[in-house]
Amino acid sequence: MTTTTTRYADNRSTEEVQRQKTAERAEGWRRRAPLLPALIFVIICTQIPFLLTIWYSLRSRNLLRPEGEQFVGLSNFSDIFLDSTFRSAALNSVLITFGCVFVALLLGLGLALLLDRPFAGRGVVRTLLITPFLIMPVAGAMLWSISMFNPSYGLVNWMIGLVGIPPVDWTSQYPLFSIVVALVWQWTPFMMLLLLAGLQSQQRDVLEAASMDGASTWDTFRFVTLPHLRFYIELSVLLGVIYVVNTFDHIYLMTAGGPGTASANLPFYIYQRAFLGFDIGQSAAMGVVTVIATIIISLLALRLIFRGLNAKEQS
Structure with missing residues (x-):
């Protein structure tokens, strides 16, 4: 029972x-x-x-020769990796992306530290600093190409002319530098907002305790503020890389990938092969490689971010 x-x-x-x-x-x-x-x-x-x-x-497809379409397997991928222009565009993508993200992160951190302190007119200054990020990328690219970097009447040449430096055709002589400057101008406010949010989430009693213990301003920033900002810095880098690596507007409007293909990145080179060369097969292979590379970088960055969060929760 x-x-x-x-x-x-x-x-x-x-x-x-x-x-x-x-x-x-x-x-x-x-x-x-x-x-x-x-x-x-x-x-x-x-x-x-x-x-x-x-x-x-996986197919050989060219709009100019539609009768020659056939399955070629991984042949398109081997061809693009043997293409010197593709390798140059990939290198330009890396230089533009990490150059823009690194400089914008440093400038954004400096501006965030300034805005974290109270002063007269802080709200107006914050609004003015955010403005470049609110401008459409096309408008920002045209602004820098015509108003700032124009070799005849650009503001930059006028300013350097005041100290006796001859005019410079920035977008032709220094195309990558010109693009990075325009992108930094647009993305610095984004970095500033994220880091400013991190600074304002910091507990004030911790800063006061560090000051009472005799820590200098630099020591407080290095050992207290910077570790607290680690998550926000990693998030800023991750989002910046994801967005900047897909830059197309600035290159198309400022340099058109030139001189030649000296300033072309992967999205712009894919556009050239697809809509100017009509080679759908190889441009699609380039797109697949770009997406996979972006996913790998994003996964690695997310893994670092979550590992940092888990370590912070355990501590």
Whole structure:
């Protein structure tokens, strides 16, 4: 009798556990249901085009010779890696991305430290510093190309002319430098906002304790503020790299990838091969390589960020 009762209790407890799991699954689906339309929309707009891009990257497809289309496997990928222009564009992408992110991060940190302190007109100054990030990339590129870097009447040449330096055709002689300067001007406010949020989330009693212990301003920044800003710095670098690596507007409007292909990055070179050279197969292969490289960098950066968060929670 005791054995029968025990089995009945075990069966009942198993059934209750199963019912509880079923109820939890149903509750989970009820919570996810409102998000399903957005998920389906994202899949349609991103994953299906990416799958088509992979399909085209495995075929020899040129719009000027549609009769020659055929399946070539990984031949397009081997061809683009042997292409010296592709390697140059990849190097330019790295230089532009990390140059812009590094300089914008340093300037954003300096501006965030200044805005973290109270002074008269701080709200107006903050609004003015945010303005470049609110300007459309096309308008910003035209502003720097025509108003700032124009060799005849640009503001930069006028300023250096005051000290006797002859005019410089910036976008032709220093194309990468010109693009990086324009991108830094646009992305510094973004870095500043993220780092300023990190500074304002810092507990003031910790800073006061460091001051009372005799720590200098530099020591407080180095050993207290900078470790606190690590998450915000890593997040700024991650978002900056993801967005800046896809830069197209500034290169198209300021240098058109020139002189020649000296300032072309991967997105611009893909555009040239697809819409000027009509080579859909190789341009699709370049797009797949660019997306995979961006995903790898993002995953590594996210892993570092989450590892830092877990270490901070454990401590």
